[in-house]
Amino acid sequence: MKRISLLFLCLFLMMAWLSGCATFETEKKAVPYRLTAQGTVIWEDEFEFLPPPPDWKLLRVETGENDINFGFVRPDPGAFPSLTTFAYDEEPFGCSTRFEDREKEFFKRFLFNAIFHFQILEKKKVQVVGGEGLAVTVEGKDPVKKEKVRGKVIFAKRGDRVVGFYITQWRPIDGTYDPAAFDIFDKFVSSFKFLKKSFYETL
Amino acid sequence: MEGHQRNLYLYERFNARVLGVSRDDVITLKYWAKGLDLTFPLLSNVTSFLGVSANAQPDGRPIFSRRTMIIDKAGIIRYVRDGSPDFKDILLFLKKLNQEGGKP
Numbered sequence: 001m002k003r004i005s006l007l008f009l010c011l012f013l014m015m016a017w018l019s020g021c022a023t024f025e026t027e028k029k030a031v032p033y034r035l036t037a038q039g040t041v042i043w044e045d046e047f048e049f050l051p052p053p054p055d056w057k058l059l060r061v062e063t064g065e066n067d068i069n070f071g072f073v074r075p076d077p078g079a080f081p082s083l084t085t086f087a088y089d090e091e092p093f094g095c096s097t098r099f100e101d102r103e104k105e106f107f108k109r110f111l112f113n114a115i116f117h118f119q120i121l122e123k124k125k126v127q128v129v130g131g132e133g134l135a136v137t138v139e140g141k142d143p144v145k146k147e148k149v150r151g152k153v154i155f156a157k158r159g160d161r162v163v164g165f166y167i168t169q170w171r172p173i174d175g176t177y178d179p180a181a182f183d184i185f186d187k188f189v190s191s192f193k194f195l196k197k198s199f200y201e202t203l
Numbered sequence: 204m205e206g207h208q209r210n211l212y213l214y215e216r217f218n219a220r221v222l223g224v225s226r227d228d229v230i231t232l233k234y235w236a237k238g239l240d241l242t243f244p245l246l247s248n249v250t251s252f253l254g255v256s257a258n259a260q261p262d263g264r265p266i267f268s269r270r271t272m273i274i275d276k277a278g279i280i281r282y283v284r285d286g287s288p289d290f291k292d293i294l295l296f297l298k299k300l301n302q303e304g305g306k307p
Contacts, residue, residue, distance in 0.1 A: 009214065009221040009293065011207065012259040012270040095208040095240055105240055161209065199291055203213060203298060 040191065043070065047088070050191035052184045059085065072188075076178060081147055081170040084181045086188065090198075092155070092164030099134035099155045102162050106153065107138070111168065116140030116149065128156040128165075129192055146173040152182060154189055159201040165189045206290045208241050213294055217301040219273075222246060224253050226266055275300060 033043045041051045056072040071087025094105025107118055118138040126135045133156040141148040153166040167185040169177055207214075207221050214221055223245040225232060232245045246253070254260035254267040261268055273282035273296060282296050 009207075009219050009271070009273050009297070011204075011221065011223040011288070012225075012254055012257060012267040012272075091206065091209065093205065095205055108238070160212070200213065200294075203216070203294060 042195065046195055048191075048193045048195055049088075050187050052086075052188060056184075059087065074181070076169075076171075076181075078175055079172050082172070082175060084167065084169040084178065086165070086167035086181075086185045088192070089164040089166065090158075092153075092162060092166075094162075097157075097160060097162055099162065102155055103134060103136055103153075106155075106164070107136075110151070110153070110166075111140070111149065114140065114142065114147075114149070116142065118151075121150075126154060128154055128189060129158070129163075129194060131157050133157070141173060143173065147171070148173050148175070150177050152185065158194060158198050161198070161200055165192070204239055204241055206288060207243065208239070210290060210294065211243065214297065217294075217297040218304070219297050219301070224248050224257075224267065226251055226254065273297065273300065276304060 033041045035041060036048075039050065040048050042048050052072050052074075056074045059071040059073045060069075069088050069090050071085060073083065073085045076082040076084055092102070092106055093109040094102045096102045096105055103123075110118070118140045120136060120138055122135075122137040124135055126133045128135075133154055135152065135154045137150070137152045139148065139150045147170060149168050149170045151166060151168045153164060156163050156165070165185070165188070167182060169181055171177060204223065207223075211221070221243045223241075223243070225245060225247060226249055227235070227247060228249055229247045232247050235241075236245055248254065251260050251267070257270060257272060259267045259270040269286055271282070271284045271288045271293065272280055273293070275281050281300060282293070284292070
């Protein structure tokens with residue numbers, strides 16, 4: 001008979017949305033990455049990737065539930081909210097390990113503060129970090145705030161778990177998207193490698 | 204909470220079960236769990252006695268503090284942390300506790 005509960009993990013919940021806030025790196029501390037002769041970045045001896053051009057600023061979150069691990073941000077020319085951000089996320093929203101289910105869970109909460117209903121522009125299987133992944137391109141529009149955002153999310157596998165890469169590009173409602181930023185993101189993702197097993201794979 | 208849901212297979216591996224306790228009513232918790240696709244039990248404790256006994260009930264406030272506790276098979280509280288859960292710390296602790304429990 002299967003061994004049953006030995007330990008209980010009790011959680012006392014504060015039922016409030018504790019939204020994670022990404023922050024610009026401002027404190028002076030040892031940088032968690034190094035550059036290689038090939039022009040790639042080795043991040044905390046765990047990931048290797050091709051960085052974006054220097055006009056992209058590093059974006060990093062130290063800890064917290066459902067926060068991005070690290071990414072890059074670039075203010076774009078044009079009126080507010082012209083901005084492009086892309087990131088690698090070790091724990092994207094949702095729980096499922098099947099991409100199709102995870103996608104549905106993810107988009108329940110992706111940019112939830114903006115309260116967008118996303119239109120899926122494209123969904124396709126891709127090869128990413130040495131395995132199969134799912135790439136979903138979406139667009140959301142807010143006619144009241146007169147803003148729009150185009151996003152691309154790529155779900156991949158690291159061991160048993162799903163990880164994510166995503167880019168968001170914000171524009172005024174009549175603004176024009178910059179496809180070059182999406183190309184930089186695609187190069188970042190296609191160059192991305194795991195240099196060692198994740199914490200969860202070592203348990 | 205999604206973090207705990209993602210880790211259920213690891214909690215299973217370490218012979219642990221997870222449950223949440225909240226002062227919200229059953230209906231609220233039901234929809235909240237549905238929204239986050241949670242499958243582990245959530246206990247509704249509107250009278251707050253569980254939170255009081257766990258010292259997770261701030262005076263004069265209608266919600267519990269966010270607290271994570273690990274109780275071993277003998278009913279002894281072995282781990283208490285406030286604030287957002289540190290999942291890696293929790294998993295390492297459960298692994299250690301499970302290994303201890305497996306010894307003769």
